[in-house]
Amino acid sequence: MKNIKTVIKMRLPGSLYQCMLADLKRSHKFAYERVGFVYGKTTVLSDGTYLINYTEYHPVADEHYIEDESVGARIGSAAIRGAMQIILDENFSGFHIHLHNHIGQPRPSGDDKEGLPGVVESFANVNPNQPHGILILSKDSFYALVKVNGEKHFVIPEIIAAVQYPMVLQFPGAHTLRQSNVLQRQSFLGERSTSIFAHLKVVIVGLGGGGSHLVQQLAHLGVKHFILFDFDRVEDSNLNRLVGAYFEDIAQARLKTEIARRMILNINPEADVKIVNSRWQENAEALQVGDVVFGCVDTYEGRSQLEAECRRYLLPFIDIGMDVHKSVECNQISGQVILSMPGQACMRCMGFITEEKLATEAAKYGNVGGRPQVIWPNGLLASSAIGIFTDLVTGWSGQKNRLVYIAYDGNTGLLNNHIRLNFMEDMCTHYSLLDLGQPVFKKL
Numbered sequence: 360m361k362n363i364k365t366v367i368k369m370r371l372p373g374s375l376y377q378c379m380l381a382d383l384k385r386s387h388k389f390a391y392e393r394v395g396f397v398y399g400k401t402t403v404l405s406d407g408t409y410l411i412n413y414t415e416y417h418p419v420a421d422e423h424y425i426e427d428e429s430v431g432a433r434i435g436s437a438a439i440r441g442a443m444q445i446i447l448d449e450n451f452s453g454f455h456i457h458l459h460n461h462i463g464q465p466r467p468s469g470d471d472k473e474g475l476p477g478v479v480e481s482f483a484n485v486n487p488n489q490p491h492g493i494l495i496l497s498k499d500s501f502y503a504l505v506k507v508n509g510e511k512h513f514v515i516p517e518i519i520a521a522v523q524y525p526m527v528l529q530f531p532g533a534h535t536l537r538q539s540n541v542l543q544r545q546s547f548l549g550e551r552s553t554s555i556f557a558h559l560k561v562v563i564v565g566l567g568g569g570g571s572h573l574v575q576q577l578a579h580l581g582v583k584h585f586i587l588f589d590f591d592r593v594e595d596s597n598l599n600r601l602v603g604a605y606f607e608d609i610a611q612a613r614l615k616t617e618i619a620r621r622m623i624l625n626i627n628p629e630a631d632v633k634i635v636n637s638r639w640q641e642n643a644e645a646l647q648v649g650d651v652v653f654g655c656v657d658t659y660e661g662r663s664q665l666e667a668e669c670r671r672y673l674l675p676f677i678d679i680g681m682d683v684h685k686s687v688e689c690n691q692i693s694g695q696v697i698l699s700m701p702g703q704a705c706m707r708c709m710g711f712i713t714e715e716k717l718a719t720e721a722a723k724y725g726n727v728g729g730r731p732q733v734i735w736p737n738g739l740l741a742s743s744a745i746g747i748f749t750d751l752v753t754g755w756s757g758q759k760n761r762l763v764y765i766a767y768d769g770n771t772g773l774l775n776n777h778i779r780l781n782f783m784e785d786m787c788t789h790y791s792l793l794d795l796g797q798p799v800f801k802k803l
């Protein structure tokens with residue numbers, strides 16, 4: 360007997376989502392609605408969580424529709440056989456997809472419940488090891504049913520996310536939470552904002568400086584699920600900038616993760632805080648189950664690895680950091696907030712990470728010493744990052760497809776769009792959306 364709930368998380372790149380929506384909205388000669396198939400790669404984590412990342416959409420060709428006034432769309436067996444072949448050849452998870460052309464979360468109709476499980480059954484017959492299912496789109500939401508090997512009933516995924524700015528997020532199995540008294544002053548963020556904050560899993564890597572501000576603000580914002588990475592213990596030299604740490608924590612040599620957890624639980628005793636006291640690379644699965652990742656790491660190499668991992672698992676990645684450049688005349692504080700969205704410009708496209716910077720850093724390895732850090736740039740950058748995060752997941756500001764590279768000049772105290780944004784392609788040439796899931800290492 361298995362009592363553990365099967366957790367399924369589905370993510371699709373924004374470009375794929377837009378293309379599916381546009382295609383399914385087209386009218387057909389006689390069918391009331393259009394149908395397509397969307398395919399994905401599934402990663403199964405050691406706790407049994409399924410991560411389904413969609414990579415391909417195939418519309419059903421016009422001639423494969425059959426005239427039948429009793430249902431929205433009937434498609435011929437050739438179209439289904441074609442999909443089965445692709446699922447088999449590519450070892451894909453396959454989903455039947457169609458659109459309910461309204462606002463709000465769609466629900467399967469009577470016809471859907473009657474006609475579609477058979478299609479999913481055919482997919483499972485050719486490739487039983489992968490999950491397959493039905494994905495229903497509305498104009499601004501999703502619903503899905505997934506058939507998993509070994510499960511008698513269809514499973515409703517925990518989250519379906521279109522990874523774009525702003526994200527389209529649905530938690531199909533969860534109840535929509537009402538605005539609470541605690542959050543009433545921020546209700547302008549949208550009627551779903553309370554629910555979104557409460558259901559998202561937010562990852563923070565690095566809690567020493569900026570990360571401690573992020574944790575504090577996310578807890579106030581109403582985020583309930585945290586996954587926190589830091590292997591360090593607090594020392595006296597941290598107290599100049601570590602929000603939530605107190606004098607007595609030094610004597611106790613408390614873990615930074617424990618300080619962060621204490622702060623979150625003091626704000627919201629119901630929060631669910633998973634702490635990982637190691638480098639994220641030693642427990643990458645804990646990161647992969649997140650929905651949005653914040654990085655507060657010191658090095659370019661560290662950022663580069665984190666960004667690559669986020670791209671592989673279709674996770675939006677928000678980087679913050681500050682630096683102090685010493686020169687003969689004066690000290691210069693600089694910093695940045697970068698949003699790295701899978702499929703869009705990465706930190707290399709933005710010129711923030713370069714081979715030269717990585718090489719310089721590598722040459723200094725072991726000889727970097729304690730970097731200069733002060734509290735206020737961290738606070739400012741973290742606040743700005745929380746603003747970006749909030750807009751990314753709620754869309755409250757109405758901005759679309761925003762590229763984010765904010766530069767901070769600590770000597771004037773100003774935050775500005777980085778000048779590089781004016782000269783940048785919005786598509787990334789460094790990472791492919793097809794390189795999803797666990798990397799395959801080739802032996803040399």
Ligand SMILES: [Zn+2]
Binds near residue numbers: 458459467495
């Ligand atoms: Zn339907």
Ligand SMILES: [Zn+2]
Binds near residue numbers: 704706707790
């Ligand atoms: Zn790039």
